[in-house]
Amino acid sequence: MKGTWPAVVFFSLAAFGPVVVRDAFLLDGLILILLWGATAAAWNVAGGYAGQVSLGHAAFFGLGAYSAALLGTRWGLSPWIGLLVGAVLATAFGFVLGFLSNRLRGPYFVLATIAFSQVLLIVGSRWRGFTAGSEGIPVPFRPGFWTLGIADKRVWVVIVLALAVFLYLIELYLERSRRGYQLAAVREDEDAALSLGVPALRLKVAAIAASAALTAVSGALWAQYVGFVDPFYVFSVDLSIRFALAAILGGIGTPLGPFLGATLITTLETYLRASFGGIGAGLVGIYLIIYGAALVVMMRFAPQGLVPWIGERLRRRPVAGPAS
């Protein structure tokens, strides 16, 4: 298919990673890039394609993480079941948020999403009897694929790569299908879309619910990979912003954008933390300053994000005419 070769290159490189690289630190980086990329792609379904910008997606990520962790520790259930339960819960909450989006537009929707994740944070950190509160939950390591107790990072690469490719295919669908065109119309002008027979509300709600479910799947896998769920991390606004940031930096509403954005911020963050994080007490925060400055520079020169920016550079001659 046309226009997908950068994605083929990207995912092939990721697939070959474990063949060439044995270093645990690098493999860990690759896994996180793919996992954050997939989560940013899940965010992109609502924030990019449906135009419903959320800064509360950590809520869904946390639901997935907690479902996997709690079902495993309390009832000894497989994390795969936890993943499914998390996705179902997130879908339900996504529906509620989706209907809210009809009432609350623009900044008010964003505020509602933040509030929503904060409510879950309070539940997660205060309901000590069930969630172990702010202490968090160590996820037990039970070896085996069914229990997702996998020590070999190369297997993890395969698992998160499968998720990433799946998300990429969903974005591609949203780019080229009938529903994708209709969703683009809703994003551009909801009333005009309605006047042309597009069932705007149904599409928006479906996009937000799907986005929520996919984010929960990421959360469940993350919990299993990292082995510890902390409410102040999984429900944090920081995390929500990370998903949105990766998609925006890479190119909001583009299929490969979230993955490139996640690659950029994950490498930058890891590199800067490793190089500057340890220098004397006075410089402890310096990596964050450099990180922030780098983001500002990026937004100055590529405000549309990486994918459109690179696309423009590649198109030396202006190409008129559509991609058909």
Place this chain on the structure above:
Amino acid sequence: MSLLSVSGITKRFGGITANRDISFDVEAGQLIGIIGPNGSGKSTLFEIISGFYRPDAGVVRLNGSALTGFSPDHVCRLGVARTFQKLRPFSGLTVVDNVMVGALTRTLDVRHARARARELLDRVGLAEKAGEYARTLSTGQRKRLELARALATEPRVLLLDEVTGGVDQRSIPGLVQLVRDLHRGGLTVLMVEHNMRVITAVAQRIVALYLGEKIADGPPDVVTRDRRVVEAYLGQAYVQ
């Protein structure tokens, strides 16, 4: 049975009655103009017919079955398409993609929708703009785009809101000709229009509104001479 029938439509906004008991029928193949000074309730009526507003009383029927109560997207799928007075192109999409959105209401196949969109762009004279972003179009071209987009939904009745409004003088004749051609092709059209010369030139029948009420309904030459219509537009001094 009339194709579109508006009966007893009343709509209030707080203390203001925007439409009071408005009724008229549109037969298949007619081109009917709705006129009236600012604030006479033309736009409100359009919003009601297209499903964006719910009337407080009355019902709109298409081929005998009620449209009132359905959402705008459903009304469109039932066969009533509209354009907007304040143009609303999907600016971030290309011209052909804009029209495709309309076509996709009638077909599940994206390629088929694209072919259909190109046909319609050809018909409204925008074929060479197909690949450009809608935001690059002039006002006159945007009007044509809205027309093509609405036509793509294969309407049985087309509602046109101020098709020549805000367009430079030179572009008006072309747009008027386009509407006339569509009508000759068998399309039923209901158009709101400010420009009297335009409406008397194309409409077979005119419905005049004033302060939310229907004050005249008939052939253009009769309605434009109607005492109440002249009074509404120009004031009592001009009534002979």
